[in-house]
Amino acid sequence: MTLNRSTAEGASEPLGAPPRPYREVTDARGRVYRVGETDRDILGHSRSxxxxxxxxxxxxxxVFEYAYGSAEDTLSEAHGWTQSNTFWILSVWIFFQAGISFPAGWLREKGILTARRAMFTGSAMCLLGFLALSHLSNVVLAIVGFGVVGGIGSGLIYSTCVNMVGKWFPERKGGKTGFVNGGFAYGALPFIFIFNYAFDTGNYHRVLDLIGAYVMVVVFACAAFFKDPPKNWWPAHIDPLTHSGGDKTAAGLAKNPPAVRQYTPMEAIRTGMLPLMWIALVISAGVSIFGISFQVDYAKEVGFGPLVAASSMGVMAVINGIGRGVVGWASDKWGRKPILVGVILVLGLAQFGVIWAGELKSEGLFLVFAFLSGFGGGAFYPLFAALTPDYFGENYNASNYGLVYSGKLISGLFGGGLGSMVVASWGYNGAYALAGSTSLVAAVIAMTLRQPGRPRAGKGATASAQPQPAT
Structure with missing residues (x-):
């Protein structure tokens, strides 16, 4: 018979066992929180x-996604590709960048693929992707090299980075996730101008090779310090039951309460909320990718000069990235769902604004709506990334968000490749009108989202948040 001694929370451990540096508390709904360890205890430094x-x-x-559109003309001339060829290369990249998210998350949560190994592997594959774009003129081989290999590599890095933040900041993940996610957009700004002004058929080998090496070195260096927190970890200075420990944190948790329990992917699907999130992301990402793929070409078609075309894409990239951080912070303060709905509405209305600016031949208005399109076209990503653990918990977030984010692989097909077919058939105005209309449908879907397992206001009493024995 094993003798046990009780902890302050009611859990027990064998007599004679060394004291644990943490304790586990369980709330009234059965969710377990591992508390007592600080970030410095685990990492040796701040979680920042x-x-x-x-x-x-x-x-x-x-640079893979947000600067590619600015390089397309030179790539077409250098390799003898058609416009459709270059669009499909990007579409395949998007397909694999998004598609690897769920299997990578599943492997991470099974302990088969560590965060560091995912990053190291992804960095090498990114280099191979740019070497393929540089040296392979056969479009099929370029699709395999840049689209498949480069897409998987960048997807491993993207999913690992986004989920890392959510795990380390479970009490205020919106602003942090938005900040990290924003780098995926405005980080491309120098390359947008390089591709528009200093990239031609005489230097494209050297430029692309150097960019591939840059990506690999930077990611490899960052990856050396990556480490996940233990499952159920909760910051020691915040009480997970009362949310005391800081007025700002308490206010944020009141607007975005933690998930009632840790949902596995199948359980999250059965709630019905994860499929709705997936559909809303498919539509929103498709509209965003359409804008990224065609904005420069549309500006040139209307008659705007190369400076306006490049600047509009630069504005889109910068605002796309900054907007992610802003809405992440705002969602911590005012709630994720209302901010998400507003962002998707802005994205949809901006598409109609681009048509209006083009009809008026107004460069100023065009830049304004490029600003709004860039804001809406990126800001929904961190909101979905933060909403997923809010609804389904952090323990399976790599897989759960991997499922939600996998919607982007469908978006890549109709936002880029199929988008080019719509432009060819309906013209730019028809394509932009279709994009705006579908975005408004996504906003309606987002309005139906609600946290699983938590009663709606007025539909039931809130369960008591008293500590229970850990299991």
Whole structure:
């Protein structure tokens, strides 16, 4: 018979066992929180490093998506590709960048793939992707090299960075996730101007090779310090039951309460909320990718000069990134769902604004709506990334958000490749009108989201938040 001694929370452990540096508390709904260990106890330094390093890595890989559109004309001329060829290369990249998210998350949560190993592998694959874009003129081989290999590599890095932040900041994940996610957009700004002004058929090999090496070195250096917290970890200075420990944190948790329990992917799907999030992200990401793929070309089609075309894409990239941080902070303060709905509405309305600016031949208005399109086209990503653990918990977040984010692989097909077909058939105005209309549908879907397991206001009494024995 084993004798046990009780902890302050009612849990028990064998007599004679060394004291644990943490304790586990369980709330009234059965969710377990591991408390007592600080970030410095686990990492040896502040958890803030788990914000800045993922941010730097995200800036490095942003060149894949947000600067690619500015390089398309030179790539087409150098390799003899059609416009459709270059669009499909990006579409395949998006497909694999998003598609690897769920399997990578599943492997991480099974302990098969560590965060560091995912980052190291991804950095090498990113280098291979740019070497393929540089040296392979056969479009099929370029699709395999840049689209498949580069897409998987950047997807491993993206998913690892986003989920790392959510695990280390479970009490205020919105602003932190938005900050890291923003690097994936504005990090491309220098390369947008390089591709528009200093990239031609005489130097494209050297430029692309150097960019690939840059991505690999930066990501590899950041990855050396990556480490996940233990499952159920909760910061020691915040009481998970009463949310005391800081007025700002308490206010944020009141607007975005923690998930009632830790949902596995299948359990999250059965709630019905994860499929709705997936559909809303498919539509929103498709509209965003459409804008990224066609904005420069549309500006040139309307008759705007190369400076306005490049500047509009630069504005989109910067605002896309900054907007992610702003809405993340705002969602911590005012709630994630209302901010998400507002962001998707802005994205949809901006598409109609781009048409209006083009019809008026107004460069100023065009830049304004490029600003709004860039804001809406990126800001929903960190909101979905933060909303997923809010609804389904942190323990399976790599897999759960991997499922939600996998919607982007569908978006890549109709936002880039199929978008080019719509432009060819309906013209830019018809394509932009379709994009705006579908975005408004996504906003309606987002309005139906609610946290699983928590009664709606007025529909039931709130369960008592008293500590229970840990299990």
């Amino acid at each position: 490093l788990m914000v800045y390093l993922p941010w730097v890595a995200m800036m490095a890989i942003s």
